[in-house]
Amino acid sequence: MRLEPIAAPSVGRRVLPPALAIGATFVVAALLAMIAGGNPFAVFGLILKGAFGSKFAILETLNSATPLIFTGLAIAVAFRAKLWNIGAEAQLYAGAVITVVLGTGALSLPAPLMLALCGLAAMLVGALILLGPALLKTRLGVDEVVTTLLLNFIFLLFVSYLLEGPLKDPMGMGWPKSARLIPEARLPRIVEGLRLHWGFALALIAAVAVWVINTRTTLGYEMRAVGQNAEAAAFAGIPVTRVILKTALLSGGLAGLAGFSEVSGLKGSLTLDLSPGFGYTGIVVAMLALLHPLGVVVAALFVAAIFVGADSMSRAAGVPSYLADIMLASALLFMVLAILLTKFRVRRD
Amino acid sequence: MDLIDILLSASFWAAAIRIASPLIFATIGELICERAGVLNLGIEGIMVAGAFAGWIAVWGGLPLWGGVAVALLTGMMLGLVHSVFSVPFGLSQHVVGVGLTLLATSLTFYTYRVVLPEVSSPPKITAFQPYEIPLLSDLPLVGPALFSQTPLTYAAFILAGLTALVLYRTPLGLAVRAAGENPQAVAAQGLSVTAIRMGAVVVGSGFMAIGGAFLTLSAFDSFFFDMVNGRGWICIALVVFGAWKPGKAVLGAILFAAFDALQIRLQQTGIGAVVPYQVFLMMPYILSILALVVMSRRAEIPAALMVPFNKGER
DSSP, X not given: OEEEXXXXXXXXXXXXXXXXXXXXXXXXXXXXXXXXXXXXXXXXXXXXXXXXXXXXXXXXXXXXXXXXXXXXXXXXXXHHTTOOOXXXXXXXXXXXXXXXXXXXXXXXXXXXXXXXXXXXXXXXXXXXXXXXXXXXXXXIOOOHHHHHHHHHHXXXXXXXXXXXXXXXXXXXXXXXXXXXXXXXXXXOBSSTXXXXXXXXHHHHHHHHHHHHHHHHSHHHHHHHHHHHOHHHHHHTTOOHHHHHHHHHHHHHHHHHHHHHHIIIIIISSOBTTSOSSHHHHHHHHXXXXXXXXXXXXXXXXXXXXXXXXXXXXXXXXXXXXXXXXXXXXXXXXXXXXXXXXXXXXXXXX | OOHHHHHTOHHHHHHHXXXXXXXXXXXXXXXXXXXXXXXXXXXXXXXXXXXXXXHHHHHTTOOHHHHHHHHHHHHHHHHHHHHHHHTTSOOOHHHHHHHHHHHHHHHHHHHHHHHSSSOSSOXXXXXXXXXXXXXXXXXXXXHHHHSSSOHHHHHHHHHHHHHHHHHHHSHHHHHHHHHHHOHHHHHHTTOOHHHHHHHXXXXXXXXXXXXXXXXXXXXXXXXXXXXXXXXXHHHHHHHHHTTTOHHHHHHHHHHHHHHHHHHHHHTTSHHHHHSOHHHHHHHHHHHHHHHHHHHTTTOOOOTTTTOOOOTTOO
C-alpha cells in the first residue's frame, strides 16, 4: 500500500475518520468492560454520571481538567514546533516545589503579590527544566524524548529527597509531605462555597494566551514553520535554534504552572502523588486537540471526565478504573491514524 | 568495605551480570528496530506487558519457558500494533511509541486487576534458579560471576551473539540494516521495505518483552506495578551508547549494570550514611543522559531512522 495526498479533502473526509476514531475507542472499551464482567452500556452510563451527574461531580471534573489544560498546552506548544517534550511531569513538579519553597512562610507578602510571585517562579523553574534538554538537542543533537523522559525519574527522586529532607513538614507525623502553604499563597475559590479554584480560570487564560501567541505573533508563526520543516525555515531566515529554545521556555513554563495551580489551588501542600501522570496524559490531551490551544480545553475536559467518571464507575461496577487509561491511549493511537486519513488516501500497489 | 573490595568480589560482578540481563534483551530488541529504521518508544510499556504476561502464565500453570514464550508472543503482538501505525502509515514514531507505552501499561494493569481482583500482594511463582555450568563455574571470580547465572541470563548473551551474527553475516541482516540506511536501495532490489521494517519491529518488541519477563521470572518471583521503572528508556540510551552495534550495546549494558550494582553496595558503606539514598537511585538515569551526551558527536545513527518510507516517493 502507499499513501496519496488528497488535494482538497471533502467535509466527510475531514470529519468521518476522527468520528470513527472516537467510536473505535468506545468499542475497545466496551469489549474490555465485558471481559471484566461489566455491561458496557451500564459502564458508560456510570462514567457519564460520575463525571457530570451532580454539581459535585461537575466541579470535580473541572478541577481535574485544570492541570491537564496546562500540561496539554505545554505539550501542544512543544509538539507544534516538533520539540518532543515528554518531561512535563518533571516540569510540573518543579513548579510545585518552588511554590512550596516560596509559599510556606519564607516570604510574607500580600496575597496578590504572593500568588503572582509563586506563579511566575513556577513558570521560570518549569522553563529551566526543559531548557537543559532543549540545549542538548540544539547544541549536540541529543534526542529530547529520552532526556526529558529520564529527567522525570531524576526529578521525582529529587522531590522525594526534598520531602524527606529540607521541605519535610515537621508536623507531618513522619510522612514525606511538605508543610502547608500560608493562606496568602493559596489560590482562592472562584465562587465561595463551590469547590472550584482560580487555577481553572488561569488555565483558560493560558489557553487563550497560547492561541494569541500562535496566531497573532511572529513567534507563533516561527514555531509553526520550524515544526513543519526546520530546514526550509532556516532557509527562510528563521533562527531555528532560538525558536526551539523559546518554544522550550514557553512549554516548560506552562507545565510549571500546572504544578503551581495544583499545590496552590487544590492540595495546599506537596506530596509525591501530586500528579498521577498529568505530564503524560497531557500528551493525549494535546493530540486529541490536534495541538490547537482552544481544543486543548475541550480535550482536557473530555479526558478529565473519563478519569473522574471511571473512578466512580469502578467503585459501582467493579470494572477496574484503568479502563480510563486504556480508553485514552487507544483514543490517542486511533486519532493520529484518523488525522492522517483526513489528508491521505490509501492506495494499493 | 571499600571500593576495591567491592570491585574484586565475585558477588558484585554476578549482580552486575544479573542486572544487565533484562537490559540486554530489551536493548537488543530496540537495536533491531532502530537498525531497520524504526525508533520504538513502546519499549517501556512492552517490558511492563512482558513482565506481567510471562509471570501470569507461569502462575496459571505453564512451565517457566512457557512463560518466556508467552511474553515473547505478547511483545510481538504489541510490536505488530506499533509497526502497523509507524511503518505502512508512517505516523510519528514519537507519538505512536509513547501511545503504545501508555496502552500496553494500562492494559497490563487492567488485566492484573481483572485476573487478581482481591489480592493485596501479588502471588509468588518459583522463578528460574541459577544453573552452574560444569567446570567453568569453578573458575575463580569469573566462575561465580558469569557461569552461575540463571538460564535466562545465558539466553540473553546467546541472543545478543545470534543477533550480531544475523545482522552482519546473513542476507536478512543486510536487508534489515539497509532498510535503516537506504530504504530506496532496498526497494530497488525488489524487496519490501515495509515488510522488513514491520518484521524487525515485531521481533524486536518480542525481545523487549522477554527483557521484562526476566524481571518476574528470574530476577524476582512476582509482579509489581512499577517494577520496570524506566528501564525501557535506559535501553533507548544504551542503543545510542552502543553505537547501534550489538557487541558494544552488551558491553554498555554490563557497564551500566555494574554502576547500578555499585550504587546499591555503596549505599551500605560510609558514603551511604552521608549521601541521601535518592542520589544513588538517580545514578542510572543520570548515567543514561551522560551516555547520550558523550556519544552524541560520535555515534553513527542509521541514516533513515525515523524517516517513514512511502513507495514511489523520492
